[in-house]
Amino acid sequence: MKETKWLFIAISAIGGLLLSMTGLSIGWMLGTLLAAMLISFTKPNVLGKKGVPKYWLYAGQCILGIELGQKINLSVLTVFQKDWAVIIIMLLLSIVFSLLSGMVLWKFSKTDMLTSFFSTAPGGLSAMPGIAEEVGANTAVVSILQTMRVFLVIFIIPIVVSVLVFHPSAAPAAQTAPSVFEWTSFGWTAVLAVTAYAGYHVGKKLKFPAPWLLGGMLLTAVVQAGTSSAVGYDMQAYWPHEIMILSQIVIAASIGSRFRKEMFYGLKQTIAIAFISTVLFISAMFVCAYIVSKATGLAFMTAALAFAPGGVAEMATTAVVLNADATFVVAVQVLRIIAVILVLPPVFRMLHAWETRKETHSHASV
Numbered sequence: 191m192k193e194t195k196w197l198f199i200a201i202s203a204i205g206g207l208l209l210s211m212t213g214l215s216i217g218w219m220l221g222t223l224l225a226a227m228l229i230s231f232t233k234p235n236v237l238g239k240k241g242v243p244k245y246w247l248y249a250g251q252c253i254l255g256i257e258l259g260q261k262i263n264l265s266v267l268t269v270f271q272k273d274w275a276v277i278i279i280m281l282l283l284s285i286v287f288s289l290l291s292g293m294v295l296w297k298f299s300k301t302d303m304l305t306s307f308f309s310t311a312p313g314g315l316s317a318m319p320g321i322a323e324e325v326g327a328n329t330a331v332v333s334i335l336q337t338m339r340v341f342l343v344i345f346i347i348p349i350v351v352s353v354l355v356f357h358p359s360a361a362p363a364a365q366t367a368p369s370v371f372e373w374t375s376f377g378w379t380a381v382l383a384v385t386a387y388a389g390y391h392v393g394k395k396l397k398f399p400a401p402w403l404l405g406g407m408l409l410t411a412v413v414q415a416g417t418s419s420a421v422g423y424d425m426q427a428y429w430p431h432e433i434m435i436l437s438q439i440v441i442a443a444s445i446g447s448r449f450r451k452e453m454f455y456g457l458k459q460t461i462a463i464a465f466i467s468t469v470l471f472i473s474a475m476f477v478c479a480y481i482v483s484k485a486t487g488l489a490f491m492t493a494a495l496a497f498a499p500g501g502v503a504e505m506a507t508t509a510v511v512l513n514a515d516a517t518f519v520v521a522v523q524v525l526r527i528i529a530v531i532l533v534l535p536p537v538f539r540m541l542h543a544w545e546t547r548k549e550t551h552s553h554a555s556v
Contacts, residue, residue, distance in 0.1 A: 195242055202226040202443040206435075219438040220337060226446025227330075234450060241447030242440075250441035251320055251403035256386050256427075257434055259410025261524045263424045267415060269521040276486055277522055280478070280497055281529045287474050288312050288499070288530070289537075291467040299460040301331060303545055307538045309335035309464060310471070312499035313530040319445050321400040321535055325542075330449050331457065335464045342468055343500035350476065350494070375428040382427055385413045404531060411528070471499060489514065496522035 203218075205225025210217035229236065270277055288311050296306035308322040309332045322332040386406030393405020418424045479493035492515040495505050505523050509516035 195237060198226070198229060198237060198242065198447060199246070199439065199443045201229065202446060203439045206439055206442065210435075218435050219442050222439050222442035223333060223337075223446045226443045227449045230447055230449045231451055237447050242444045244444070246440045247320055247323075247444035248402045250437040250439075250444065251317075251400055252386050252390065252406050253433055253437035254317060254441070255389070255403045255406030256382050256410050257429070257437070258524065258528060259386070259407045260382065260414050260427060260429065261520070262411040262415045262528075264415075264418050265424070265517055266521040266524060267419070269518055270525065273486075273488075273518070276482055276488065277525060279482065280522055281526055283478050284312055284475070284497070284499065284526050285530065285533060287471050288534070291471045294467045294470075295335075295460070295464055299463045300456055301460050302328070304538055304542050305331050307534070307541070308332045310339070310467065311530055311534050311538075312339070312526065313534065314527050317400075317403060317527070317531055320403065320441055321531070323445060323448070324400055325535065325539060329445050330454060331460065333445060334457070334461070335468075338461070338464065339468050339471075340500055342465075343472060343498050343505075346469075346472055347494065347498045347500065347505075372428070375426050378425050379427040379429065382410055382413070385409050400535075407528065407531070475499060488518075492518055495519045 202222045202225040205228075206218040206220075206222035209221025209224070230241070289307070291310040292307035295301055295310060296303050299306070301309070304325060304327040305322070308318055308325075308327045311318055313321075314336075318336055319329045319333045323329045386402075386409065389405035389407070389409030390402050391405070392409060393401030396405075398404040414425060475497040476494060479497040480490060482488060482497075483490040483493045492509070495509050495514055496519045498505055500523075505519055509519040
């Protein structure tokens with residue numbers, strides 16, 4: 191049975207490899223998910239109902255938590271210190287619009303409340319399905335709608351900001367240095383790994399959803415930012431891109447292994463409503479980006495990419511290509527995803543508990 195699970199992950203990873211060759215930044219995640227889903231549909235009993243063991247998902251979430259935590263470095267802190275008011279407004283509006291989008295999906299489709307909100311939350315394709323699975327939402331729907339949102343953002347945002355350049359950005363694009371092996375960087379990697387493990391236990395004690403992701407991310411961010419501030423420069427871990435590829439593979443394979451055909455029944459209306467609400471969501475963020483750019487003098491292109499409900503990698507790449515202020519874009523995107531992952535799941539659970547109690551009282555009165 192163990193060999194079957196290894197083979198399942200390996201075959202699913204081939205799907206990720208093939209899609210990554212297109213140059214799509216989420217290719218590994220999306221390709222692996224599609225391949226795992228296809229295997230689960232055609233061979234539903236190959237791994238049983240439980241699918242790939244949960245520790246694979248937890249390992250991927252832990253890696254993702256360290257990745258996000260590391261991004262809270264001195265440059266992000268400097269950007270936040272300088273433009274904290276604009277960033278907070280962006281974060282709050284992102285959360286408000288995602289809640290409204292989730293409410294529309296829930297009220298006008300047959301999707302349950304938890305699945306609707308997790309499907310529209312702009313927390314990233316890598317993070318949201320994994321958290322959704324732990325709280326009992328339909329991960330198939332969440333994965334499909336999160337993927338659709340990312341694709342729409344990637345398709346729409348570059349076209350619009352290229353055509354509607356109100357204030358061309360003169361800021362230099364940030365470049366990420368390749369990860370080079372050194373004993374000091376390897377030692378810092380070990381420190382962050384231990385930190386993430388401790389963060390998991392803190393998250394578990396505080397009853398965080400997905401404690402491997404949230405707990406590890408928070409404590410890693412605190413240690414990364416605190417230590418970097420103390421020494422006066424960014425602490426660099428040995429963190430090659432292949433580690434994040436591994437994270438995407440194991441998360442996608444784990445989620446895809448639990449897909450069943452019945453999860454997709456009756457999704458036609460849901461996808462149509464989700465498409466409309468997502469386009470409205472993106473449009474609202476464009477309006478907000480324009481207002482912010484006019485009020486603050488920030489380049490519209492930079493504001494639009496920072497506001498966009500896409501992923502960090504996707505928007506950072508677009509910012510570099512279009513010569514926007516990539517440092518600001520990355521800072522806001524990272525902070526938004528962290529805020530969404532931290533704030534929204536507890537809110538969703540409270541709303542779900544409130545709705546469940548309301549339905550119980552309604553049935554009891556009848």
